Amino acid sequence: MNPTPFLPFTRPSIDERTIADVGEVLRSGWITTGPRCQALESALSQRFGGRPVRLVNSGTAALELALRLCGIGPGDEVITTPLSWVATANVVLAVGAEPVFVDVEATSRNLDLDQVEHAITPRTRALIPVDLAGLPVDRERLDAIARRHGLRVIEDAAQSFGARWAGREIGSFGDLVAFSFHANKNLTTAEGGCLVLNNEVEARRFEKLRLQGVTRLPDGTMDVEAWGDKANLTDVAAAIGLGQLRQVDAFTARRRALAERYLARWDRSLGFELPSADAAEHGNWHMFQPLLPRTIAPRRGDFITAMREHGIGVGVHYPAMHLFSLFRQRGHGPGDFPVAEDIGARTVTLPLFPAMADADVDRVCRAVAATVAALR
Ligand SMILES: *Cc1c(COP(=O)(O)O)cnc(C)c1O
Numbered sequence: 001m002n003p004t005p006f007l008p009f010t011r012p013s014i015d016e017r018t019i020a021d022v023g024e025v026l027r028s029g030w031i032t033t034g035p036r037c038q039a040l041e042s043a044l045s046q047r048f049g050g051r052p053v054r055l056v057n058s059g060t061a062a063l064e065l066a067l068r069l070c071g072i073g074p075g076d077e078v079i080t081t082p083l084s085w086v087a088t089a090n091v092v093l094a095v096g097a098e099p100v101f102v103d104v105e106a107t108s109r110n111l112d113l114d115q116v117e118h119a120i121t122p123r124t125r126a127l128i129p130v131d132l133a134g135l136p137v138d139r140e141r142l143d144a145i146a147r148r149h150g151l152r153v154i155e156d157a158a159q160s161f162g163a164r165w166a167g168r169e170i171g172s173f174g175d176l177v178a179f180s181f182h183a184n185k186n187l188t189t190a191e192g193g194c195l196v197l198n199n200e201v202e203a204r205r206f207e208k209l210r211l212q213g214v215t216r217l218p219d220g221t222m223d224v225e226a227w228g229d230k231a232n233l234t235d236v237a238a239a240i241g242l243g244q245l246r247q248v249d250a251f252t253a254r255r256r257a258l259a260e261r262y263l264a265r266w267d268r269s270l271g272f273e274l275p276s277a278d279a280a281e282h283g284n285w286h287m288f289q290p291l292l293p294r295t296i297a298p299r300r301g302d303f304i305t306a307m308r309e310h311g312i313g314v315g316v317h318y319p320a321m322h323l324f325s326l327f328r329q330r331g332h333g334p335g336d337f338p339v340a341e342d343i344g345a346r347t348v349t350l351p352l353f354p355a356m357a358d359a360d361v362d363r364v365c366r367a368v369a370a371t372v373a374a375l376r
Pocket residue numbers: 057058059060061084085087088130156158159180181182191192193
């Protein structure tokens with residue numbers, strides 16, 4: 001038998017030119033933060049309409065240092081979604097502030113903007129919207145709420161590089177915008193991230209937060225006025241990012257074509273809930289996530305195992321995080337955010353990445369149908 005290769009739910013695409021460029025960095029004698037990081041910051045800034053961009057070594061660092069830049073700390077509240085990677089709330093805890101969850105809206109699976117204003121208190125300092133699967137939160141409504149209440153917005157755009165809202169690319173407008181370049185994201189540096197800022201003054205302050213609080217003085221010495229983290233990116237990573245940036249628009253187009261094929265081939269009688277049509281319009285198809293039929297959701301583990309037996313990787317992004325022990329210890333429990341809990345219990349991430357073949361989509365669709373038939 002000719003064994004079909006395992007199809008993971010995602011895989012980075014790194015071309016030979018990028019691999020050669022990484023080799024060049026390694027041979028150059030300068031492997032940490034240097035000219036490649038500078039080039040990537042400029043290229044990203046250019047993409048985002050000239051806004052300042054600063055690289056860091058993870059999306060998590062971009063979010064945490066953005067909170068510190070805003071002076072958010074103990075006694076402050078930050079409103080966010082429970083349906084995200086746990087980093088989104090962990091960074092709020094890291095600065096000593098309180099994450100305040102608001103349930104998601106069923107169609108977009110993003111923060112329910114109808115409920116956000118009810119959660120605002122005199123202690124609220126910021127909103128952290130998350131563009132789940134690369135489908136942007138409604139930026140007009142979000143920014144209007146923030147303006148009305150004098151709040152900062154720290155966009156967790158970890159998943160939405162290349163996505164658009166009302167024709168404008170995420171990152172090119174708004175307050176602070178954090179991207180992740182983790183291996184699974186649409187644009188990767190293996191590990192890494194960046195923050196898009198409002199002006200050069202903020203960018204200078206962010207540079208200090210990123211690297212030990214150091215200010216370089218013209219006479220070759222330095223000063224340190226305040227604490228800073230150790231979160232700078234390496235030129236090795238930036239070389240990967242420069243290679244990705246050349247290709248990311250083609251990657252997004254390929255993701256879109258694959259997602260359209262999924263939607264065209266999908267057997268609607270199986271009872272899954274498919275991603276919102278808005279994703280096709282604004283999103284970057286970071287992930288393709290149907291929700292399991294309610295009859296099968298309690299056996300999601302069996303579904304995943306059966307799909308693996310068909311040679312197909314399935315992920316879970318994400319269980320509602322307020323049900324994790326960490327947040328139960330902080331007083332949360334089942335029933336707090338029913339929409340997020342329902343989606344978190346039923347979601348499955350199916351393979352979607354630029355190097356996939358059309359035939360891979362068909363193979364996944366067939367395996368899903370066979371698995372559902374077996375589990376019924
Ligand atoms: C990946 C991700 C992060 C964290 O990014 P890292 O680069 O892994 O630190 C934060 N939020 C969301 C929504 C993510 O998907």
